[in-house]
Amino acid sequence: DADVTQTPRNRITKTGKRIMLECSQTKGHDRMYWYRQDPGLGLRLIYYSFDVKDINKGEISDGYSVSRQAQAKFSLSLESAIPNQTALYFCATSERTSGRLDTQYFGPGTRLTVL
Amino acid sequence: DAKTTQPPSMDCAEGRAANLPCNHSTISGNEYVYWYRQIHSQGPQYIIHGLKNNETNEMASLIITEDRKSSTLILPHATLRDTAVYYCIVRVGAGGTSYGKLTFGQGTILTVHP
Numbered sequence: 001d002a003d004v005t006q007t008p009r010n011r012i013t014k015t016g017k018r019i020m021l022e023c024s025q026t027k028g029h030d031r032m033y034w035y036r037q038d039p040g041l042g043l044r045l046i047y048y049s050f051d052v053k054d055i056n057k058g059e060i061s062d063g064y065s066v067s068r069q070a071q072a073k074f075s076l077s078l079e080s081a082i083p084n085q086t087a088l089y090f091c092a093t094s095e096r097t098s099g100r101l102d103t104q105y106f107g108p109g110t111r112l113t114v115l
Numbered sequence: 116d117a118k119t120t121q122p123p124s125m126d127c128a129e130g131r132a133a134n135l136p137c138n139h140s141t142i143s144g145n146e147y148v149y150w151y152r153q154i155h156s157q158g159p160q161y162i163i164h165g166l167k168n169n170e171t172n173e174m175a176s177l178i179i180t181e182d183r184k185s186s187t188l189i190l191p192h193a194t195l196r197d198t199a200v201y202y203c204i205v206r207v208g209a210g211g212t213s214y215g216k217l218t219f220g221q222g223t224i225l226t227v228h229p
Binding site: 004040042043045088090092103104105106107108109111 | 149156157158159160161164202217218219220221222
């Protein structure tokens, strides 16, 4: 979805380096998410944010940190990258709702390789 | 969230309807059925969702059985571009500060051939 962009699209780095993945959205959504995808394991939630002042850990937050700089921007950082963080990373957004539905829309992904 | 079961792979001829089944026998009354698809390493794409009534949009139709224990995603006229992994997800909705967890399983690899 062109409304959700991720940079960089591909990154190769070395063990121990600090890496930042960025996500921007023009959908005007309040909620943003970071997932990683590994072969055979589906998508797993790393962090999510319901608004600029609200950050929550997901299933696998160890080794990661996030920053919600504005409603439209949500960054994921790997403080000291390790090889098992090699994966495909996806950002997603959804709209705040008082009802029970919040469909998530995904960005194109960032392929990260840690050597 | 309720667990879902999907066939690992299916084939479909171009121009024909693709019917993708999903079993979710432990679904709760407040859980929705969502379908996403992922075309080779691209971001998952939302297709459709429903609670208990059948739903249709420009992409697909969703048929949910009366007991809600299973559902079928129908792509009425499959094209080569519909080749993807299709995920059936059962989840609670999210309201206020509640997060509706979105859990992707293994999905069904749909291959549309000429």
